[in-house]
Amino acid sequence: MSEHHPRREALEGLLLSRLPAAEAKATVSHLLGGCERCQEDLSPLATAMFTPDAAPEPHLSEPEEDAYDLAISAAFGKALQRERELASDRDTARRRAEEIVRALRHAETPALPDGPVSWGLCEILLEKSRELRHGDPAGMLVLANLARLAADRLDPQVHGDQRTDMQSRAWAELANAYRITDDFPQAEAAMACALDLRSQGTGDPLLYARIADLNASLLCDLRRFKEAFRMLDLAYAIHRRHSDAHEVGRTLILKGLYTGYAGQPEEGLQLLVQGLPMIDRARDSKLVFHTLHNILLFRVELGEYEAAQRQLQRMRSLYAAHAAWLDLVKLHRLEAEIAAGMGDLATAEATFQQIRQDLDDAGLAYQAGLVSLDLASVWLRQGRTAEVRGLVTETMATFRVLGTEREALSALHLLQDALERDQATLDVVRLVSGILRRLQNEPATRAGLETL
Numbered sequence: 001m002s003e004h005h006p007r008r009e010a011l012e013g014l015l016l017s018r019l020p021a022a023e024a025k026a027t028v029s030h031l032l033g034g035c036e037r038c039q040e041d042l043s044p045l046a047t048a049m050f051t052p053d054a055a056p057e058p059h060l061s062e063p064e065e066d067a068y069d070l071a072i073s074a075a076f077g078k079a080l081q082r083e084r085e086l087a088s089d090r091d092t093a094r095r096r097a098e099e100i101v102r103a104l105r106h107a108e109t110p111a112l113p114d115g116p117v118s119w120g121l122c123e124i125l126l127e128k129s130r131e132l133r134h135g136d137p138a139g140m141l142v143l144a145n146l147a148r149l150a151a152d153r154l155d156p157q158v159h160g161d162q163r164t165d166m167q168s169r170a171w172a173e174l175a176n177a178y179r180i181t182d183d184f185p186q187a188e189a190a191m192a193c194a195l196d197l198r199s200q201g202t203g204d205p206l207l208y209a210r211i212a213d214l215n216a217s218l219l220c221d222l223r224r225f226k227e228a229f230r231m232l233d234l235a236y237a238i239h240r241r242h243s244d245a246h247e248v249g250r251t252l253i254l255k256g257l258y259t260g261y262a263g264q265p266e267e268g269l270q271l272l273v274q275g276l277p278m279i280d281r282a283r284d285s286k287l288v289f290h291t292l293h294n295i296l297l298f299r300v301e302l303g304e305y306e307a308a309q310r311q312l313q314r315m316r317s318l319y320a321a322h323a324a325w326l327d328l329v330k331l332h333r334l335e336a337e338i339a340a341g342m343g344d345l346a347t348a349e350a351t352f353q354q355i356r357q358d359l360d361d362a363g364l365a366y367q368a369g370l371v372s373l374d375l376a377s378v379w380l381r382q383g384r385t386a387e388v389r390g391l392v393t394e395t396m397a398t399f400r401v402l403g404t405e406r407e408a409l410s411a412l413h414l415l416q417d418a419l420e421r422d423q424a425t426l427d428v429v430r431l432v433s434g435i436l437r438r439l440q441n442e443p444a445t446r447a448g449l450e451t452l
Helices: 008-015 021-032 036-041 043-050 062-105 119-131 137-152 161-180 184-198 205-221 225-242 245-261 265-278 285-301 305-314 316-322 325-341 345-361 365-381 385-402 406-420 426-438
Strands: none
Touching: 062 119, 062 137, 119 137, 119 161, 137 161, 161 184, 161 205, 184 205, 205 225, 205 245, 225 245, 245 265, 245 285, 265 285, 285 305, 285 316, 285 325, 305 316, 305 325, 316 325, 325 345, 325 365, 345 365, 365 385, 365 426, 385 406, 406 426
């Protein structure tokens, strides 16, 4: 453990993106490395990172409390009146939405109810659609499309330009559903409709931020990172002015994730650490978990194996609380990479073999093929070249059956040729593995940080 502790000013500079790259890297490494003194000195950040359910409560002075109460009272009066107007509509809309979801669960073709469509039904259908994004992407798409149809049926005499806003919002969410189901041409077309309608509506800046957020995820999956970053910078600027710290931090985290996947893990790591303390843990504890997981992933990618191992041990309770099955698979893969990086090749081999089998059993052949290349790296370090050749040949056959893109097969051919000439190195395996992972369209969906 280094005896050099970061200055308080260094932490503030890191959070404001004003720290030179070298000092920022040192500060991040020290903070995540487990120094007890700095855990105490930098407790707000340390708490945000590793004990998300134990965040300190804010304390206001008495004048601040009075001003806060007055502002809340004024806003509450208007909000209460609006809530009373919408309550009955929402109850009816929720019942209708539940009927639609039940039809979907019974493999029936759901349809909108006859008669007028309410604003509440549009909102709830979009809400239900987002809830299905992990477990039932096809169902997510069905509900998003129904929400889009419902928005078209809103009465323009009643809702005015807000109807156009809802249409824009529904098209954007539909684009996101198409993205998650890997229908990128439809996703791009739907997003174009969303952007066109947004320009005709009320000009709501938060709607624009939401569309920019969703568009960034689509552009990132399309590997159009420069455009994706412009969208995220737009969302960031809007949230800085019109929203709260949580949304600002969430945007920084997304940008950090995409920056890492664009081949800049060090810069991505800094953005993740910068955004993390802004997240409201009560509002989205899973976002904290997934952000920490990706910090760990980037540290492994940067070769910081000992620091990554310390962080992983401290995160065990978070994995126990939040990890789904695929998250645990990702955790085991990181454990194997750390073991390999620290020279424990026997443990790495056994773990990669088990992960590969688990993914195969789950029908995730592409992901299993990626882990095969991790295993190939271990065998190559052990001098087991003949076994690596057989593994690569097997992986190529699997990818052909899957109809994998030509670029992926070409990358595997590169590795195969290098093996035949006895010129294969760990760098070649890493290069091929990186190409295959990029082709997986994994930045948002696969990492657990897709837009919410």
